[in-house]
Amino acid sequence: MTTVRVALSQTAWTGDKETMLAKHEDFVRRAAAEGVQAICFQELFYGPYFGITEERKYYSFAEPAEGPIVQRFAALAQEHSMVMVLPIYEEEMAGVYYNTAVVVDADGAILGKYRKNHIPHVDSFYEKFYFRPGNLGWPVFDTAVGRIGVSICYDRHFPEGWRMLGLGGAEIVFNPNASKPGLSNRLWELEQPTAAAANGYFVVVPNRVGKEDNEYGEKAVSFYGTSYVADPRGNFVGETGSSEHEELLIRDIDKEQIREVRDSWQFYRDRRPDTYSAITAP
Numbered sequence: 001m002t003t004v005r006v007a008l009s010q011t012a013w014t015g016d017k018e019t020m021l022a023k024h025e026d027f028v029r030r031a032a033a034e035g036v037q038a039i040c041f042q043e044l045f046y047g048p049y050f051g052i053t054e055e056r057k058y059y060s061f062a063e064p065a066e067g068p069i070v071q072r073f074a075a076l077a078q079e080h081s082m083v084m085v086l087p088i089y090e091e092e093m094a095g096v097y098y099n100t101a102v103v104v105d106a107d108g109a110i111l112g113k114y115r116k117n118h119i120p121h122v123d124s125f126y127e128k129f130y131f132r133p134g135n136l137g138w139p140v141f142d143t144a145v146g147r148i149g150v151s152i153c154y155d156r157h158f159p160e161g162w163r164m165l166g167l168g169g170a171e172i173v174f175n176p177n178a179s180k181p182g183l184s185n186r187l188w189e190l191e192q193p194t195a196a197a198a199n200g201y202f203v204v205v206p207n208r209v210g211k212e213d214n215e216y217g218e219k220a221v222s223f224y225g226t227s228y229v230a231d232p233r234g235n236f237v238g239e240t241g242s243s244e245h246e247e248l249l250i251r252d253i254d255k256e257q258i259r260e261v262r263d264s265w266q267f268y269r270d271r272r273p274d275t276y277s278a279i280t281a282p
Helices: 017-033 058-061 067-078 153-157 159-167 185-199 211-221 256-266
Strands: 003-010 038-040 083-093 096-104 110-115 140-143 146-150 173-174 202-205 209-211 222-223 228-229 249-255
Touching: 003 017, 003 202, 017 038, 017 067, 017 249, 067 083, 067 096, 096 146, 110 140, 153 211, 159 185, 185 202, 185 228, 222 256, 228 249, 249 256
Parallel strands: 003 038, 038 083, 146 173, 173 202
Antiparallel strands: 003 249, 083 096, 096 110, 140 146, 202 228, 209 222
16 A cells, blocks of 8 residues: 555543543544545543543543554444544553554454553643653554554654654554644754754654633643644644644645655664664663
8 A cells, every 4th residue: 555545633621521532432423534644642531631630530541452443433433434533542451551652454343552652740740740751662563554653742752752653664653632722833843853854764743733611720731732744754744733723634745755755865774783782771
């Protein structure tokens, strides 16, 4: 499969988990009607972004990686022959929770999961209260649309993770986000396209959008959307998404471009890992 049609969604918290699930089921059906072969939702897609505060009540949003929500969407994946990247709040056991993306193949098979490796803890991103750091490395999954990897939100600030996915053979990396205005604005424009170019693969970048004041009132932040796809040269594929409104973006990517770019820029050939030992020093 050379050309792959991908979809990425951005939306605001409705105030209710069930309506969020129904909204994302609708995204799948709309994408299927457009011939989409792979879809990725935003970070923690069926709930609010609860890192705004530190409250135990949000632990109730966690469930097993093969729990009811994933099973529900795996059935949709099978129905529509669509690869899915499902960013969930994972419960490994009571009191042990991860920020996780489950990868489902086009036949509905659950291929595995990625757990967010880098966990921030700054103002309005109090994630260490909710998540343990990932312990599964940087897996790459063989799917109906090719080899895919996942990097979740804050992970994008660390170039080592992007390179690990490239070395693992990733052709498409999905990067679900919950990003708001502030320190990250300029990095949002730079990091994922730069990672795509440095590693010679496509990066698919959904972000939350809108103000979740229905959950947090005056404490709410405004997520800036502008979801996008970057190609292996670091260019946007089509336009970026809205900075204010819900949207389902659909983009065609040509995986032949990966070989073309890597044959032009021999970054993998010219790497010098023997000189990089300081990177892994504690």
